[in-house]
Amino acid sequence: MHEDATYRLETPDNVELHFDLAGPGSRFCAICIDAVVVGGMLLALVLVAIIIDAALPGALSAIKGLKADRTFLTSVGVAVVLFGVAVINASYHLIFELFWRGQTPGKLAMKIRAISDDGTPMGPTQVLLRNVLRMVDFLPACYALGGVVCLLSDASKRLGDFAAGTIVVKEGAVNYRAKTDTKNAPLAAPALGANPELLPDESRLVQNFLSRRTELLPIARGRLADQIAGPLYARYGGNWDYAESYLERIAVGRHRDK
Amino acid sequence: MDGASSTHFVEERSSRWDELDAIVEKATKKGLKRVAPAELETFLRLYRSTSADLARVRTLGVDGTVVDRVNRLVGRSHALLYRTPSEPLAIGAFYRTDFPRLFRQTWRFSAASVLISIAFFLMARSVVGAHPEIVADLVGGGGAEFSTSHHAGDFSERFQAAPGPLITSFVTTNNIGVAFRAFAFGITFGLGTLYVLIVNGAMLGGFAGAYEQSGLGREFWFTVLPHGALELSAIMIAGGAGLAVGWALWSPGRRPRIVRLREESLRAVRIAAGLIPAFVVAGSFEGFLTPSRAIAAPVKVAVGAAAAVVFWLYLIFAGRENAET
Numbered sequence: 001m002h003e004d005a006t007y008r009l010e011t012p013d014n015v016e017l018h019f020d021l022a023g024p025g026s027r028f029c030a031i032c033i034d035a036v037v038v039g040g041m042l043l044a045l046v047l048v049a050i051i052i053d054a055a056l057p058g059a060l061s062a063i064k065g066l067k068a069d070r071t072f073l074t075s076v077g078v079a080v081v082l083f084g085v086a087v088i089n090a091s092y093h094l095i096f097e098l099f100w101r102g103q104t105p106g107k108l109a110m111k112i113r114a115i116s117d118d119g120t121p122m123g124p125t126q127v128l129l130r131n132v133l134r135m136v137d138f139l140p141a142c143y144a145l146g147g148v149v150c151l152l153s154d155a156s157k158r159l160g161d162f163a164a165g166t167i168v169v170k171e172g173a174v175n176y177r178a179k180t181d182t183k184n185a186p187l188a189a190p191a192l193g194a195n196p197e198l199l200p201d202e203s204r205l206v207q208n209f210l211s212r213r214t215e216l217l218p219i220a221r222g223r224l225a226d227q228i229a230g231p232l233y234a235r236y237g238g239n240w241d242y243a244e245s246y247l248e249r250i251a252v253g254r255h256r257d258k
Numbered sequence: 259m260d261g262a263s264s265t266h267f268v269e270e271r272s273s274r275w276d277e278l279d280a281i282v283e284k285a286t287k288k289g290l291k292r293v294a295p296a297e298l299e300t301f302l303r304l305y306r307s308t309s310a311d312l313a314r315v316r317t318l319g320v321d322g323t324v325v326d327r328v329n330r331l332v333g334r335s336h337a338l339l340y341r342t343p344s345e346p347l348a349i350g351a352f353y354r355t356d357f358p359r360l361f362r363q364t365w366r367f368s369a370a371s372v373l374i375s376i377a378f379f380l381m382a383r384s385v386v387g388a389h390p391e392i393v394a395d396l397v398g399g400g401g402a403e404f405s406t407s408h409h410a411g412d413f414s415e416r417f418q419a420a421p422g423p424l425i426t427s428f429v430t431t432n433n434i435g436v437a438f439r440a441f442a443f444g445i446t447f448g449l450g451t452l453y454v455l456i457v458n459g460a461m462l463g464g465f466a467g468a469y470e471q472s473g474l475g476r477e478f479w480f481t482v483l484p485h486g487a488l489e490l491s492a493i494m495i496a497g498g499a500g501l502a503v504g505w506a507l508w509s510p511g512r513r514p515r516i517v518r519l520r521e522e523s524l525r526a527v528r529i530a531a532g533l534i535p536a537f538v539v540a541g542s543f544e545g546f547l548t549p550s551r552a553i554a555a556p557v558k559v560a561v562g563a564a565a566a567v568v569f570w571l572y573l574i575f576a577g578r579e580n581a582e583t
Binding site for chain 2: 011012013015016017018019071072075076078079080082083086090115118119120121125126128129132133135136159162163164165200203204207208211212
């Protein structure tokens with residue numbers, strides 16, 4: 001069993017990359033969302049077919065001299081719908097994973113992505129294979145087999161992932177590409193004029209808190225600020241108004257300012 | 259190294275990381291090919307230095323978000339740099355050479371698949387031939403009832419009742435489904451594939467036996483062969499692809515099963531996918547050729563057989579000009 005959900009990859013340039021693996025839970029949620037989206041698409045297809053079926057005879061009889069063979073038209077319509085259903089079912093995951101680089105609407109919503117074992121985007125054959133094997137992972141119902149295999153495997157892989165050489169990774173709670181918190185921007189970039197008085201550990205603690213405080217619940221944020229600032233104040237003194245303000249100032253050596 | 263110098267390090271490198279990030283962002287959106295050569299050199303230089311930085315920030319023990327940021331940045335650069343050169347969505351080249359070669363590389367498994375199918379076809383046919391009462395289980399109603407209610411007219415009538423496009427659409431998608439199933443269940447050490455092949459062969463054998471018993475053998479084969487020759491060939495080849503995967507799991511040789519599974523299934527899935535056009539052709543035959551009243555039955559069979567022969571010749575001979583890989 002795996003102790004943590006990190007996939008470590010040694011690149012050809014001897015760099016170790018770390019990927020956070022997506023667990024069976026988030027993957028199943030993604031599948032459910034995708035199922036809803038597919039259901040919506042199928043419903044839309046059928047509705048369009050019904051509307052056309054209702055409107056077409058009138059439209060055709062409006063054209064002079066054209067007598068439509070109703071049975072034949074209906075059968076063509078049903079054939080198109082059947083074909084459409086099959087195409088949507090078979091190609092939904094294929095198309096999205098191919099053109100959205102390993103994501104589907106469900107995976108996008110769950111912030112996860114399928115990539116190749118070697119950290120690169122999947123090739124077309126890999127996308128095809130992992131999705132053809134869905135039907136095996138699905139067995140006997142609701143991805144039971146895939147789920148169990150995923151739980152037991154080191155890298156959270158279902159059978160399709162094993163065969164295609166793919167993994168599913170989290171895009172990350174700390175999204176580097178997200179907009180930075182502009183209000184706290186000068187403090188989120190911790191290096192500016194760091195306080196040389198502080199010990200390395202203290203400095204790191206303060207920086208970590210400041211750069212991550214917006215992710216904390218207010219109550220936890222306040223308590224944590226007190227816990228960090230209290231001992232620092234006892235040691236370095238300065239001007240105390242409230243904990244977080246003190247931490248902001250001591251980080252840059254201005255804790256004595258009024 | 260103390261905290262001050264580690265923050266200093268982060269501060270010093272930040273601008274390079276931003277620069278690399280900008281290039282990666284651009285290249286991910288537009289593709290690496292659209293990036294100017296000069297910028298590409300910058301990209302490579304920055305990728306190397308940032309890779310080194312990643313190792314540094316991990317050992318320096320700087321803020322976790324910084325490590326995470328650099329890790330992500332190197333990961334995305336790596337993905338750009340080592341992306342497999344856009345693999346053949348080149349369908350033309352695939353059918354000119356790759357597909358028939360893939361078939362020939364795994365021909366033993368296709369042969370096994372054909373033999374298994376034929377064996378169970380013959381078995382079911384002779385069993386039903388010897389014990390006509392089994393027909394009752396196959397189609398419902400007693401054997402006698404079967405032979406009286408199914409006369410020649412009825413049989414072809416059944417095919418003519420449903421319109422062509424509907425049959426083609428249904429049959430084609432269904433057959434492609436069967437083919438992919440036969441392939442996919444290769445991962446069950448081939449057992450699932452065997453099951454698909456046996457059911458497929460025995461079903462056809464059972465019906466053949468039943469109709470021949472009722473003196474309708476000729477009609478049966480005239481109705482099955484025009485589309486069936488190509489369709490059954492393709493399904494058996496898909497089964498061969500599944501058996502190839504299954505065999506790699508039974509007998510992986512000296513390498514780990516997981517590696518053999520990956521190799522074989524990545525190869526075999528391309529065979530299964532390559533069969534799709536064959537199913538479309540067979541499905542069109544089934545929708546339009548088989549039920550046609552205008553074409554004589556022997557002509558239909560001849561067309562179907564010709565299509566199958568062309569298909570097999572293509573698989574055996576196409577793409578041989580250059581050295582086989």
